[in-house]
Amino acid sequence: MAFLGPNGAGKTTTTEILEGFRVRDAGEVEVLGEDPAHADRDWRERIGVVLQQCRMTPQLSVRETLDLYAGYYRDPRSVPDTIELVGLGEKAGARAGSLSGGQQRRLDVAVALIGNPELLFLDEPTTGFDPTARRQAWEVIANLRELGTTTFLTTHYMEEAQALADRAMIIARGEVVAEGRPSELGGREGDPPTLSFVLPLGLGLSDLPSRLAARARLRGGSVEAALDEPAATLHELSGWALERGIELEGLELRRPSLEDVYLRLTGQLDHDPPPGKAALG
Incomplete structure (x- = not known):
């Protein structure tokens, strides 16, 4: 699932509520059958999270970092398998502080995967990447499908959503304005x-x-x-x-591109939301 929206639309707020990191003001939320606000350790071991900015201990190697985080879980993934999955096999012994930006992001994903989660949250994982690094990150994310891992991807790159998502949701001013397969979003298939x-x-x-x-x-x-x-x-x-x-x-x-649909739908809510519609902020 790709979660799309302009800056300030409420993407991060919504994602943090789903992850259980932010208390909601109202409404009901259910993730993997439970309310994230009251979830216990068992539920938290079923999710993985990659924040917009992650900081690993720079002195630890890639392998040592994953060994450390694997110790927090009762049934972690294999460290060597996880390193290979994210494409860091040649950097397993390298210190985290010596990795390039793209490699550090791969390590972030590896840490999120080490607990063998059913659901992985990726919050704008390729922001600031050059095109080459972004494509490499896409390969890593695409590989997660082979694991049967559901991915919730927050992004403002339309081509990223098009390449990686089976379904997409567009949010503007805290309101969901479209949801469906990228090819159908906003009536695109029939346009x-x-x-x-x-x-x-x-x-x-x-x-x-x-x-x-x-x-x-x-x-x-x-x-x-x-x-x-x-x-x-x-x-x-x-x-x-x-x-x-x-x-x-x-x-x-x-045909209208996903970006065309995105701009049209978010442009409809450039002003105040309709009466009775509360924004997520």
Whole structure:
């Protein structure tokens, strides 16, 4: 599950309530069959948590760090297996303080996994990473599926949610505005595709084929139009361009991306929430 939302939307507050680290003001919460606010040690051993910022003892090696945390659990995962799972096999003897940022984040995930949790919370695990480190972190998270571990991923990277999540939820101002499979979110699967291309010099929207001109708008020098009949419209547009010897630069037909849906849904709540809707903060 990916949990998406802009800064200040309530992602961290909600996640901390689910983890049992924050007392809620009202309402009911159930995680793995229990209320996190009143959960005991048995419940806490069933979850793993990777916070936005984790600090390991820099003098301890990767192996020593995991040996230390494994001692807190009654039935921990194998330390060597966990090290391999997160891709730190070659760094098992290296001190935590000598690891790169991406490697330290892998160690954070390893510590969260050492208790063999059923549910793993990842709070914006790749924030601040360069693209290479982010992709490497994705590989680690994707490997968790093989363990049967459910992952609750908080992120504001749309491509991260698209790559890793079976389901996604979007929150804005403390209110859930959409939930479902990433491909379906916000009615995305049924949305018409959008056609775009650079408007040829000397032409206006009224010069375009009638089927397209009725739906088109101009944005930054490019024509954009949502098409209910994409095949027929493209056929008409191609014939129109060939007759006039026009090249349609930047011609593209695409479905709304997860980012498009995210921006549309969160933009709807840029102002005050509707009456009676309390924000999580």
